[in-house]
Amino acid sequence: MRKLAFGLLLGMTCMFVACQSNKLKVDVSDIDLEINIERFEQKLFDLKKGSSLEDLKSKYPRILRLYSEKVIGLGHIDDLNYSQYLNKFLNDSTMNLVANQIDSIFPNLDIQEEELTEGFKHLKYYYPQAEIPKIFSQISGFNQSIVVDEGLIGVSLDKYLGEECEFYALLRRPVYLRENMTPNRIAQDILLAYGLTEFPFKPKAHNLMEQMIYQGKILYFLQALLPEKAESDIIKYNNEDYKWCVDNETQVWAYLIEQKHLFSTHTNMTRNYINDAPFTTGMPQESPGRIGTWIGLQIVKSYMTKHSELSIPQLMAEDDYASILRESAYQP
Numbered sequence: 001m002r003k004l005a006f007g008l009l010l011g012m013t014c015m016f017v018a019c020q021s022n023k024l025k026v027d028v029s030d031i032d033l034e035i036n037i038e039r040f041e042q043k044l045f046d047l048k049k050g051s052s053l054e055d056l057k058s059k060y061p062r063i064l065r066l067y068s069e070k071v072i073g074l075g076h077i078d079d080l081n082y083s084q085y086l087n088k089f090l091n092d093s094t095m096n097l098v099a100n101q102i103d104s105i106f107p108n109l110d111i112q113e114e115e116l117t118e119g120f121k122h123l124k125y126y127y128p129q130a131e132i133p134k135i136f137s138q139i140s141g142f143n144q145s146i147v148v149d150e151g152l153i154g155v156s157l158d159k160y161l162g163e164e165c166e167f168y169a170l171l172r173r174p175v176y177l178r179e180n181m182t183p184n185r186i187a188q189d190i191l192l193a194y195g196l197t198e199f200p201f202k203p204k205a206h207n208l209m210e211q212m213i214y215q216g217k218i219l220y221f222l223q224a225l226l227p228e229k230a231e232s233d234i235i236k237y238n239n240e241d242y243k244w245c246v247d248n249e250t251q252v253w254a255y256l257i258e259q260k261h262l263f264s265t266h267t268n269m270t271r272n273y274i275n276d277a278p279f280t281t282g283m284p285q286e287s288p289g290r291i292g293t294w295i296g297l298q299i300v301k302s303y304m305t306k307h308s309e310l311s312i313p314q315l316m317a318e319d320d321y322a323s324i325l326r327e328s329a330y331q332p
Contacts, residue, residue, distance in 0.1 A: 003272045009039055023304075023308075024223055024224050024227040025228075026122065026125055026227070028118070028121040028122055028124070028125050030216075031124050031125060032070065033117060033120055033121050033124060033132065033293055034113075034117055035113050035116040035117045035120055035135065036113060036135075037109045037112060037113055037116070037131070037135045037136065037137055037155070037280075038060075038063070038134065038135065038136040038137070039064055039109070039137055040060060040067070040104065040136040040137055040138050040154070041099065041137050041138050041139045041157065042117070042292070043056060043060070044056070044067075044090070044138075044139075045089060045090060045099050047086070048091070053086070057077060058152060060136075061077075062075055062149070062152060063136050063152065063154070065077050066147065066148075066149050066152060066154065067138055067154065068082070068086070068327070070149075071138060071140050071141075071143060071144060071147055071154070071156070072089060072140065072141055072143070072196045075091065083246065084112065085229055089141075095139065096139065096207075098139060098158050098167065099139060100141065101161060101165075101167075102157045102158060104266075105157075105161055105162070106137075106157055106183070108235060109137065110184045111183070111184075112183070112187045114144060115187035115188075115226070116135065116187045116190060116191070118226070118228075119187060119191045119225040119226055120132050120191075120225075122173075122224060122225045122226075122227070123225055125192075126176075126224065126311065126312040126313055127313060133148075133151050133152055133153045133194065134152055134153075135152075135153050135154075135155065135158075136152070136153075136154050136155075136191060137154070137155050137157050138154045138155070138156055138157070139156065139157065139158050140156035140158060140159065141158070142156075142158055142159065142167070142171060143156065144156060144159075145159040145160075145189060146189055146190060146193040147191075148193050148194075153193060153194065155186055155190055155260040159181055160181055160182060160183050160185060160186050161181065162181070162182050162183070163175075163179050163180075163181060163182060165178075165181070168181060172275045172276065175278075176276065176277070176278045176289065177276060179238065185236065186311050187226075188222070188226065188229070188233070188234075188236075191225050191226065191288040192218070192224055194223055195218045195221045195222060195225075196218060197218070199218065199221070199316050201214050202227075202294075202319040203321075204319075204320070204321070205263070205322070206265050207262070207264060207265045208261060208262055208264050208265075208269050208270050208273060208274075208292065209262045209321060209322070209324075209325060210261065210262055210321040211270050211273075211274050211292070211296075212273065212292045212293065212295055212296035212299070213296050213299055213300060213321040213324050213325060214276070214296070214321065215274060215292070215293040215296045215297070216293065216296025216297040216298070216299055216300035216301075216302050217296075217300050217315060217316060217318075217324075219235060219293065219296070219297045219300075220297060220300045220301065220304065220315065221315075221316060222234055224312050231297075233241075234297075235290070235294055235297065237288055237294075238329055241288035242288075244286055244287060244288065245287075245288065245290065245291065245294050247294070248287070248332040249298065250332045252283070252287075252291060252295060253295060253330075253332050255282070255283070256292075256295070259282070261273070270292075272292075273290070273291060273292025273293075274290060274292050274293055275289065275290065276289050276290060277289030277290070280292075298330065298332065299324065299325060299330045300315070300324065300328070302328040302329065302330045303315075303324050303327060303328035306327060306328060306329060307327065
């Protein structure tokens with residue numbers, strides 16, 4: 001592929017983004033809601049100070065079960081050897097260093113709770129009957145960032161210690177991933193996980209276009225919950241990557257069409273355009289990963305501009321991705 005030329009960010013684009021942002025800035029001041037994150041990881045490590053495991057089981061039966069079985073793989077909490085396995089985990093020297101660093105970086109989660117409160121207030125604005133999940137923090141041993149179960153969302157604070165965290169370097173986490181392993185991504189990732197769980201992917205043709213537009217819908221939903229966030233933050237791009245996408249939007253779309261990638265059903269094609277990566281294969285190394293997701297968001301934004309009468313629930317209920325593409329009249 002020829003090297004994509006950098007274009008100009010036109011004033012029309014700025015006007016479009018500003019208009020879009022205003023539409024999503026709704027008044028949620030009358031919604032009575034406050035999010036508190038349960039510091040489960042602290043309660044867990046309190047077992048080393050003499051707290052009772054039976055009390056922990058009694059107070060957090062579902063959280064402890066989810067955590068033990070799905071996050072750190074210790075097995076069922078009623079197994080005969082469970083206490084022995086848990087003690088081994090709690091006395092692991094690395095896990096204790098991680099726990100201490102978490103306590104240092106997160107003496108409280110006030111900022112994250114405030115952002116989540118605003119996010120879930122916006123959810124209640126669009127979905128008044130929605131059940132708000134109970135949110136808890138945990139140490140995952142650098143496994144899942146977010147874990148979801150019915151009515152529960154757990155966030156692994158050890159996955160958000162900052163891009164300069166020495167643990168990530170020792171684990172050889174790629175730099176492009178470390179950039180988003182920061183405290184300011186916690187609330188956003190929780191809300192993203194909520195959206196992905198509540199609105200699962202329902203493909204018809206199983207092609208790249210469907211994945212792109214589905215991801216675009218999820219990001220638009222996230223914009224609706226966090227309307228004060230910049231679009232670059234919503235998609236988790238740094239300023240340079242975001243500018244590259246804006247400057248090269250026309251060329252990227254033309255490439256997808258010319259190479260007949262848009263309707264490809266190959267799994268590798270989807271991975272290339274949707275998954276995290278240092279850059280998008282087939283494009284210049286200045287390009288960011290997940291560029292198909294960004295294009296998907298632009299298509300959904302165009303669709304919602306063309307259909308200004310549609311609500312967020314109506315958008316999220318629409319699973320005819322080909323129809324969204326057609327009716328968006330997307331033409332960068």
